[in-house]
Amino acid sequence: MLLGAPGSGKGTQAEMITRHFGIPVTSPGAILRRERDLGTPLGIETAEAAQRGDLVPDKIIVGLIEDWLRLHGGHGFVFDGFPRTTPQAESLQQILQRHRTPLDLAIWLDVSEQTITDRISSRLQCQSCGFTTSASSAVFAERPICPYCDGPLVRRTDDDAAVLQHRLAEFNAKTQPLADFYQKLGALRRVDGNREREAIFADLTRLMEQAA
């Protein structure tokens, strides 16, 4: 699983892991954005909380993960942005026991506040496939277009500076305690997330090979 603050690069690294190793990824944040764009009951129910920068209730998130595992479970998977609270982590322990799957790694992407604000303020995301990039790292014609699927690259509506402050407060209060939780289980590995995506990915690859 990949843990870390908003903008720590969880989604980017999860995408690289899937592309290189073919391991399926589940990201509750990405699922909820898609549900919102499709206007489903779940999307509508959770959109306001996500837009404010609040975490979505644990019961909804754990239900999403259980559904996803019923479809994809069994052959290894990566969680991006899950768990984010102690009750979610406790539920996950029970779920993994039921699936007789051990947790190999809890990778914590450490980033400075400066990295977070820089990345979030220039982040663009494809509305169709979720590909994430930075406005400064890509050269665009008149309209930013996704290099993978030609979808429109837009700013996430929760990437606004005030909402980000709230997401960071949620992270500090509710997600930080998970570092201790996974440290005690012997699964925690901290990686410096302030670097280029390739350098971070090289560290993750090494950790995954060691754990295999």
Ligand code: ADP
């Ligand atoms: P980021 O890591 O950049 O904050 P995500 O895409 O992972 O972005 O999450 C976006 C939003 O989705 C969160 O701010 C929160 O409202 C909701 N969300 C995602 N994952 C969880 C989770 N595990 N528990 C509760 N809410 C979540």
